[in-house]
Amino acid sequence: DELISQIAAGEVVERPASVLRELVDNALDAGATQITVKLEGGGIRRIVVEDDGAGIPAAELPLALQRHATSKIASLGELEAVASLGFRGEALAAIASVSEMSLASRTAEAPHAMRLDARSGELAAAARGVGTTVEVRELFFNTPARRKFLKSEATELAHGLEALRRHALARPEVGFAVWHEGRLIAQWRALAPDAADPATPPAEAEARAQARLAQRLEAVLGADFVRGSRPLPARRQGAVEVAGRIGLPDHARSRADQQYLYLNGRYIRDKLIAHAVRSAYEDVLHGQRQPIYLLWLSVPPERVDVNVHPAKVEVRFRDGREVHQAVFHALDAALAERRP
Ligand code: ADP
Ligand code: MG
Structure with missing residues (x-):
């Protein structure tokens, strides 16, 4: 044993x-x-x-x-x-x-x-x-x-x-x-969570969560990450919600070292999502430049199998296309204004 x-x-x-x-x-x-x-x-x-x-x-x-x-x-x-x-x-x-x-x-x-x-x-x-x-x-x-x-x-x-x-x-x-x-x-340092007040308008709750995220990002990764990124407005498509912060094209890096992806609160790595991100940045990033980002995905648990890998860093989606499209469109919409 x-x-x-x-x-x-x-x-x-x-x-x-x-x-x-x-x-x-x-x-x-x-x-x-x-x-x-x-x-x-x-x-x-x-x-x-x-x-x-x-x-x-x-x-x-x-x-x-x-x-x-x-x-x-x-x-x-x-x-x-x-x-x-x-x-x-x-x-x-x-x-x-x-x-x-x-x-x-x-x-x-x-x-x-x-x-x-x-x-x-x-x-x-x-x-x-x-x-x-x-x-x-x-x-x-x-x-x-x-x-x-x-x-x-x-x-x-x-x-x-x-x-x-x-x-x-x-x-x-x-x-x-x-x-x-x-x-x-x-x-x-711990950043005070919002009081669970159902009367808080969703937009205000999102703004506060974004402010907290920016503050934690600055503490953990440094002010450069925050300066070089913008809030990604929460966007729902089908069963998938995408939020977080995405890097500005001119703050891209030569290494993929500041890319953080979370699924239902858990850090994951996923090729499909990496591909969706790359596609969204396709015409604003050149060469081998890597965008910085922190993406926060919410998917109903029954649509994900988190039991694939003992270290739990990889997952399997029931419907990969749905997730790919939701991520692509959320980033594509946010990046649209920067396109040539
Ligand atoms: P799992 O997290 O998958 O349940 P673990 O082997 O990590 O399994 O932990 C076994 C159990 O020990 C947990 O289910 C929990 O009941 C208890 N446990 C472990 N660490 C803690 C902790 N820091 N605080 C409270 N309970 C804990
Ligand atoms: Mg455990």
Whole structure:
């Protein structure tokens, strides 16, 4: 079973950045408003993710580490309609099988926190407020072949930071602090979400969301990204809604390094959508220039299969044409005025 877990881990956990992605997914699923990440050795030696989410009841701590244990879906039918980022119940088990992991957590009802050491199974009282701390030490210490594939600490740190940026851009209302070797290397303050007031006119709600996005983009990617892009007005076509910010042609880059695509709140990569974007920019961008963008797609969950890839970065659309056209037309309309 240990071996099966280690093999499964190969699909979920490739490097420290994949651990970070899974742990931050879990923190967000738990409703965290503040997430603190502490890294050592680029994340190879140590990753700690602390959140102020709902916590895990003491009795369920050991369960959280079992394969296919998830508190997020109860039936296969629900798999169709998942809104949470995690749903397979694989990540913690997989990470625990290739590292020294511990889990400390406290719910609002609990008199104190409990800490579980994954390897020994030892459960003991611990001190912390409501929320969860996951600590992962010495990634791949027991799978030397895999450990050898890791790059330098600096490179792994860069990948880890990119994984955190992807999360931070999707959730401006959540605060992030990132430490490396005891130094604060990134801090993205939580931006107050709108009060859920049904009386707010949609146009005003959209303007506020755009302002928040611009503020988070500036904090995470820098003022250049905001200066070089414009809001993409939310546009619905069929079942697909497209929004975000798109780059101005004269702010295009030689590398495709500032292209962020989200589907129902989850960062994805998708060739079809990349193609739709390229087509929309076709006559305003020349040579191999790459537009910057952050696109936010909303598609009813039953029209997407997110279960294609364990790392969840790739998805399969029921109707690819519909998505392609919605993205193309949203960008094409926004870019039309700039066409020669
Ligand atoms: P999944 O996210 O697919 O459910 P994981 O292996 O990532 O599977 O996590 C297993 C379970 O552990 C989750 O379903 C959740 O109940 C619990 N859990 C993990 N991390 C946290 C966290 N930070 N806060 C609260 N619960 C958590
Ligand atoms: Mg998860």
